Amino acid sequence: MMTNLFSIFEPSSSIFSLSLNWSSTFLGIIFLPWFFWASSSRWLFLWMKTYHLLNKEFKTILGPSNMGISFIFVSLFSYILFNNLLGLTPYTFTSSSHLSMTLTLALPLWVSFILFGWINHTQHMFEHLVPQGTPGVLMPFMVLIETTSNIIRPGTLAIRLAANMIAGHLLLTLLGNTGPFLPNSLITILIFSQILLLLLEAAVAIIQSYVFAILSTLYASEVN
Template sequence: MMTSLFSIFDPTSSLFSLPFNWISTFLGITFLPYSYWASGPRLIFLWSKITSTLHKEFKTILGPSNTGGSFIFTSLFSFILFNNFLGLLPYIFTSSSHLTMTLTLALPLWVSFILFGWLNHTQHMFSHLVPQGTPWALMPFMVLIETISNIIRPGTLAIRLAANMIAGHLLLTLLGNMGPFIPESLLPILIFSQILLLLLESAVAIIQSYVFAILSSLYASEVN
């Protein structure tokens, strides 16, 4: 029984007293063997083109000296994208709509960037706290503002992804629950609106995966 509107998003489903909602997070691994086919289908070819394009873009952002880092962010994009799309399927838990998942991805990345920057490029990190051309009187305030903006970065990354995913799912759920209570003449309109929302959520799943990965790579480029 649903106790509240948001209880459908709670990871509480269990089997033999073992939680299994988070198993959906690892379903993307089942797609990996197809990438090793000698002559893959068109879907695998399209996916290879997408990942190679993303790899080049991340490589441009990080610089030529950090080519290995682009693979990390391409993998991050793929992981979030798989989870976002799997959550659109019926009866599959959307792990990317929970802060438990998104903050687990964002916080370690941010901490590693900050530690690397302050340990290896200390003067460069200090220079980021005061933008060029700042008057002397405003320097303490700029340092405070830049420090706060750096601290809240993992939170904004995590909340942006979780909020965008849960908002669309919540809207789909609300419209779907109206089905038994509306006249039959309005059912085609409801179904059509659900299809449009599903297409919108598919676009959001791609965009939010890209935004999360590209912002993470931009944060990484600042500490080099």
């Protein structure tokens, strides 16, 4: 029984005391046919083309010393995109709308970037705290601002993804709950608006996956 609007995003569904909500993250792998990987197809060609374009873009941002780390961000994009699109399936728990997942993705990346930068490029990291041309009087304030900006990065990454995914789902839920109370003349308009909103959510799922991956790549490029 739904006690409030946000309870649809709570991982509480279970069978025999086994939580099933988070298992939706891995459901798509079960339904992928084996020949999707064994033989060429238009979908596979489209995905490989996207894969190579993203890898090329991430390598350009990271520079010549990326050491193959661009594949990590392509995999990150694929993982988030898969979860975002899977969340559009009816009666499926959207794991990417929870901070427990998004922060788990963002925080280890940020910590690894910071540790790598301060251990291997200490002087370069200090230079980032004081932008070039900053007056001497403003240097303490700039250090404070830049330090705060760096600290909140994983939080902004996690909240941006979770908030964008949960906002559309809440709107779909609100519109869907008004259906039984609408006259028959407005049902068609409601269904049409739901379809348009679902298409918008699909676009948001792709865009947010790309934004998360590209921002993580930019953060990684700053410590090189």
